[in-house]
Amino acid sequence: MEMNWIAILVSALTTIVVGFVWYNPKVFGTIWMKENGLTQEELRQGNMLKIFGLTYIFSLLIVMIEMSLTIHQTGPVSMIGGPGKINEALPSYHAFMNDYGTAYRTFKHGALHGFISGLFFAFPIIAINGLFERRSWKYIFIHAGFWTVSLCIIGAIICQWA
Template sequence: MEFNPVALFLSAVITLVVGFVWYHPKVFGTIWMRENNLTQEQLRTGNMLKIFGLTYVFSLMITMTLMSLTIHQSGAIGMVGGPPLVESAKPSFAAFMADYGTAYRTFKHGALHGFISGLFFALPVIGVTALFERRSWKYILIHAGFWTVSLTLMGGVICGFA
């Protein structure tokens, strides 16, 4: 199974790009600010290098997890002990990878798994936290929508190009 690390680094940028659009005042930004009791002035006071830098690092962490969810062949590689042991794996592993090494490695397939991750992982995590924080459904849906769109695109890039 070939691996393209550039695709992983690029997929981590997706959260920044989608966030720029999603939280723009003309999209959901105004509603998001109102739901969080924030003003434009308050948002300008943050350390942007820290915020965007850590966002990218966290997005890389998400990318690594999505890789195992979207690329099914990583499960087969894990069965033989990981990349260092692929060369010493039994011949049946090489035959399996020859037959199925590129199966389901498309943008569409990865986007499906990313969407499912957003719907069945991000939404419940955000929902549980928001319910205990007494946040509104608008708050939940804005954040869950952002993560579902981001994870869908990230999953597609990872599975199709990594």
């Protein structure tokens, strides 16, 4: 099972593309700015190259972990010691991968795992931070929604294409 680096690099763009739509003033951007006490002028003052560059790097990290949560075949590969050990694996491994190597490798299955990651991982983290920071539920749901949608798309791309 080889990694499809194009799928990984493309799916990491998801957070940026979804963010452009999600945080647009015509969608949730105006509410988000109000909940954070920010103005358009303040947002324009940031170093956008640094913000988007680091966002992409962090998104790559998210994609890598989402890939291991979404693609079930990574379990058997790790059991034999990783991709470098595939040629040394016992015949039972190769038989298993021949039978199940493409099982649950669909867009829909990846989106399901992305949704589960958003609901049971991203949402609780954002909610805990929001509660301690005394943020509103609007703030929490805007961010949790963004991450759930982003993780659904990342999971879908990775599971279907990687």
